[in-house]
Amino acid sequence: MAPLVPVFPASELPDRVQIIQSSFKEKRRKGKPIDLHNCELMEMLQYSCNPPSEGIQKPGVIKCRPVVRLFRRCAGGVTVETTRWEKIKHEEGRK
Template sequence: MAPLVPVFSADTLPDHVNTVRRNFIEKKRKGEPVNLKECALLEMMQYSCNPPSEQVPQPGVIVCQPVVRLFRRCAGGLTVETTSWEPLRQIEEAKEKLASGSKAS
């Protein structure tokens, strides 16, 4: 049986990247803390393929939809999927930009 995988929200991803779980014990990752914003952004396109569900499909007809997945590759080979985190990061940066713009006026 595969080990249990902890479930957490996307906004806590940067904190979870800096911890390692072994035998149900969390430890801080060795070395400098990882800042996901500084890691290289990578994109991977996958396809979800299913038979059409609206009606009885013709034999051999499959409909594929693209699914974009985003990753950050950091120093030391650490690669983290950030598909759910990237929109939250963009909203946070937009708020910071608005706040700094209103202070400058």
């Protein structure tokens, strides 16, 4: 079973990436603070097959749709999914 992960708004990601959670306790990450803007932007394409929103398919029919996930790979091996954060950043840049 995967460990419990706290839920927080994407706008808090730059602050939350500075925290490590261990044994249900939070502590500040050692070293220099991570600036997500300086981390390499990476993309991964996954597929969601027979999503519930598409309804039940006929037997033998499989419908898949692409799902783009964005990540930032930072120094020290830290990799963070930033899909929603990137969208918020993009929307703010258009204002």
